[in-house]
Amino acid sequence: MILCYAEFDQNKLKNSTKELSSWCLEQKQNFACFGFAELTPEQKTDLENAGVPSYIQMTNTGDSYSSMGWGEALANLVSAKQSKAVLATSNTQTKEFVAAGIYKSQGSVVSDVIALSLDAGQFKAQKPLYAGKCISSIKFEGEGPVGILMRPNQIQVQTPESPSTIQIETFEASPSAPGCVLKISVKGSSEKQDLTEASRIVSGGRGMKEPENFKLLEDLADTLGATVGASRAVVDVGWVAHSMQVGQTGKTVSPNLYIACGISGAIQHLAGMSSSKVIVAINTDKEAPIFEKATYGIVGDALELVPKLNEAFKKAL
Ligand SMILES: Cc1cc2nc3c(=O)[nH]c(=O)nc-3n(C[C@H](O)[C@H](O)[C@H](O)COP(=O)(O)OP(=O)(O)OC[C@H]3O[C@@H](n4cnc5c(N)ncnc54)[C@H](O)[C@@H]3O)c2cc1C
Structure with a gap:
């Protein structure tokens, strides 16, 4: 069995x-x-x-x-x-x-x-x-x-x-008395699906420039039924919560769709998301390493492109 x-x-x-x-x-x-x-x-x-x-x-x-x-x-x-x-x-x-x-x-x-x-x-x-x-x-x-x-x-x-x-x-089952037990577990405030389970993720990095611009990613995520993730660079500076970090020291994710916005594609970030089925990267630098992993790459400004993508998806979906 x-x-x-x-x-x-x-x-x-x-x-x-x-x-x-x-x-x-x-x-x-x-x-x-x-x-x-x-x-x-x-x-x-x-x-x-x-x-x-x-x-x-x-x-x-x-x-x-x-x-x-x-x-x-x-x-x-x-x-x-x-x-x-x-x-x-x-x-x-x-x-x-x-x-x-x-x-x-x-x-x-x-x-x-x-x-x-x-x-x-x-x-x-x-x-x-x-x-x-x-x-x-x-x-x-x-x-x-x-x-x-x-x-x-x-x-x-x-x-x-x-x-x-x-x-x-x-x-x-009757196991012996354990040496240590979990006393408290606190659920995150987000109503969205946990990153590790999500089938669609919209993720942002330092290229989003300011924490307020993550609102653009949240809007796109709402349209797509996705969860928002982030690189460590923006977690470390306190733009977003650690629970949103994808990568070697964050969460390992395997969604069907991963949209990386303003993320360079450092090896430690790739460690957490490279098994995603379809990877879309938006980056102003055409040499950014994320493009080597991306299924589709867009060279351009994420601050301009994310709202346009959102409008296009709203019409299409
Ligand atoms: C031990 C260790 C563990 C680590 N663990 C992790 C981890 O778990 N997760 C993780 O993510 N990192 C991790 N890191 C950090 C990692 O090495 C990188 O520093 C980090 O991933 C970089 O984040 P970033 O891509 O957002 O920033 P950057 O590397 O600064 O990249 C920003 C990108 O945005 C682009 N850009 C700029 N402006 C725009 C714009 N307007 N539109 C579109 N693109 C734009 C730039 O061209 C650039 O490619 C770890 C590092 C170490 C040493």
Whole structure:
């Protein structure tokens, strides 16, 4: 059995989890989703609409998140179900607890996966290295279970013809008392989709000249249903919040569309966004390194071009 970690945004099943279940359905794999909380009726319906056959609710894992506690709980579940693989979205939390659980199960984990296949029962994954300059292909050959942490927006979500009737079971995970637990988690004020999950991102750098000009990016993002990101240069000077930073020391994103406005394309920025499917760069300098990664490049002033693009998209969409 494959275990997929189910993540929700409030009551809605995250698109990244739908990608995992779509992959399992397409590969005709026996799979179940698991989580650490009781499902709300809306969450249950969302899982059924995604075709998920069963949900395992871990119980007795404590009130708060703990990487080692959840990791041990996962290891217990993997052992009980004799699971050969755990799939989860690649994010800070899963890089902790799925890695801890698979390590405890004497398996292997790979994060930031952008392509996954099954060949005669053997999992094969691909992940970018060195800011996307090369792609590494990974074969899992050991005996233990594999942990595969997928970047969002890599798998086409398929909506099954008819919803499933989900079986819900509880699993008494009972990990040992954890050494440390998460006490408080503060949600950002933005109503927009989190950068790591967003399928469209409009991002700005120092070329936007002033923090007020980020309003142009927000307007374009509203038209496109996108989330606004930024380079570290503008985060460091306090124009925008750190939660908006894309790159090596910010967030790793893989949207279908990334529009970089006034961003030079330093290697540390590329490290966080080079696996985006379509990259549009707007820059006054035709030699800017971002153009080497861009699918479409526009040499020009972002302050003039972004409002024009916004008007054009408003008419077209
Ligand atoms: C250890 C380390 C970690 C780092 N981590 C990150 C990270 O996570 N994310 C990150 O982004 N950076 C990171 N950096 C910083 C990185 O090296 C760059 O300094 C930064 O990305 C530059 O940001 P920028 O492109 O906005 O600014 P700049 O490099 O100054 O580029 C501004 C660009 O705007 C263009 N421009 C100017 N005016 C206009 C206009 N009117 N219209 C259009 N274009 C215009 C210019 O031609 C230029 O290409 C890191 C650096 C280090 C050392």
